[in-house]
Amino acid sequence: MSSPLRNVIVVGGSYVGSKAAQELAVVLPPTHRVLLVEPHSHFHHLFAFPRFAVVPTHEHKAFIPFTSVFREPTIPNPSLHAVVRAKVNAVYPTHVSLDRAWQGETDIPYDFLAIATGTKLPAPGSMQNEDKANSVEYFKTYQEGIKAAKDIVIIGGGAVGVQMACDIKEVSPEKNVTLVQSRDHVMPRFHPKLHEIVSDRFKELGVNLVTNNRVTVPAEGFPNDGSTFSVTLKDGTSIPAQLVIPATGQIPNTQLLSTLPPSSTDSLINPANGFIRVRPTLQLQDTKYANVFAIGDIADSGAPKAARPAMQHVGVLARNVLAMIDGKQPDQEINIEPAAIHMTMGLVQNIVFRNPDTDAGHIEPFYKFRVDGKPDMGIEDVWARRGVVVNDPSEYFL
Numbered sequence: 001m002s003s004p005l006r007n008v009i010v011v012g013g014s015y016v017g018s019k020a021a022q023e024l025a026v027v028l029p030p031t032h033r034v035l036l037v038e039p040h041s042h043f044h045h046l047f048a049f050p051r052f053a054v055v056p057t058h059e060h061k062a063f064i065p066f067t068s069v070f071r072e073p074t075i076p077n078p079s080l081h082a083v084v085r086a087k088v089n090a091v092y093p094t095h096v097s098l099d100r101a102w103q104g105e106t107d108i109p110y111d112f113l114a115i116a117t118g119t120k121l122p123a124p125g126s127m128q129n130e131d132k133a134n135s136v137e138y139f140k141t142y143q144e145g146i147k148a149a150k151d152i153v154i155i156g157g158g159a160v161g162v163q164m165a166c167d168i169k170e171v172s173p174e175k176n177v178t179l180v181q182s183r184d185h186v187m188p189r190f191h192p193k194l195h196e197i198v199s200d201r202f203k204e205l206g207v208n209l210v211t212n213n214r215v216t217v218p219a220e221g222f223p224n225d226g227s228t229f230s231v232t233l234k235d236g237t238s239i240p241a242q243l244v245i246p247a248t249g250q251i252p253n254t255q256l257l258s259t260l261p262p263s264s265t266d267s268l269i270n271p272a273n274g275f276i277r278v279r280p281t282l283q284l285q286d287t288k289y290a291n292v293f294a295i296g297d298i299a300d301s302g303a304p305k306a307a308r309p310a311m312q313h314v315g316v317l318a319r320n321v322l323a324m325i326d327g328k329q330p331d332q333e334i335n336i337e338p339a340a341i342h343m344t345m346g347l348v349q350n351i352v353f354r355n356p357d358t359d360a361g362h363i364e365p366f367y368k369f370r371v372d373g374k375p376d377m378g379i380e381d382v383w384a385r386r387g388v389v390v391n392d393p394s395e396y397f398l
Helices: 015-027 046-052 132-148 159-171 192-205 255-259 307-325 379-385 393-397
Strands: 006-011 032-037 042-044 063-065 082-084 088-091 095-102 105-109 112-115 151-155 176-180 208-210 229-232 238-241 243-246 292-294 340-344 350-354 366-370
Touching: 006 015, 006 105, 015 032, 015 112, 015 307, 046 159, 063 132, 088 255, 112 307, 132 243, 151 159, 151 238, 159 176, 159 192, 159 340, 176 238, 192 208, 192 350, 192 366, 292 307, 307 340
Parallel strands: 006 032, 006 112, 032 082, 112 292, 151 176, 151 243, 176 208
Antiparallel strands: 042 063, 088 095, 095 105, 229 238, 340 350, 350 366
């Protein structure tokens, strides 16, 4: 009688999680299977969310079926692996607990666990709903709110806020759009040159930029009925608005670790930022859990919080898990690279920007302007890259 398959569980099916599941499926021996646990019915292409909150007719394409995750030709035994639609409520030393049954069980044992839960942004940077239909309707309602508003205030000078400000003013130049940033620069993780570039683009489009100030958010939140109200700033000034767009406050998704006993206080979560403490091998810093990894944005790895640098985590994870299966020490470590971003600044204009590599003696950033953007952000190519073949436009609604 054959032995039961050993589970390598990946929690979270966004960019890094789904790629990690694929990479693990390529290298694991046939004694092990990958279970990708994700509550959403579809992959959420988060990079397009700010655009599709503004520009209609493409919103249904932001949600891509998970059907092809393990159909890569390089995966030797695709039928061994599975996408489990569920939320991990709790992590224990030997198993995870799901919010719904999978194959009749809610407790799923693991030999190795990779946590790729990322962070949560306020809507429309992320969705409140798990299913595609309700998320698509949310976007449609949001688009109508933007269309109806004459005065819009965006809170937060990160990528989501900057991109939405540019898109709204390009689509509807008659609107008054104000972006309020609490610091003296937008995009504060980057070299000041990016702030300068964004400021120039805002002036070109007519976006009002307020820095070194904060919005006072009422306890009951802002109205969303289309009425005109005042947005009060910390300095006492106010801005009229019919819509406020929150674009700040990433919250690490670490609640599932509250059931995992730490070796000592703060050995699992860094209290300074809320992210999971890891070693350079991406194993949890807590030595009790050598078989548990954290990858991507949720890991307090020192790497920039972005999909591209996090993709390096995928290979490190796969090689270290394979080494441990073979009885060897995991010795693959991540390299910390300068923060970089590819960011839209309107429907067509976009920029590739990378901080200077100070370790290499560089003091100036690299940046390149591009004018090759598309209103749908090339979303159909994303479907193709994720292995989903579309023969008819109606299939984008599936």
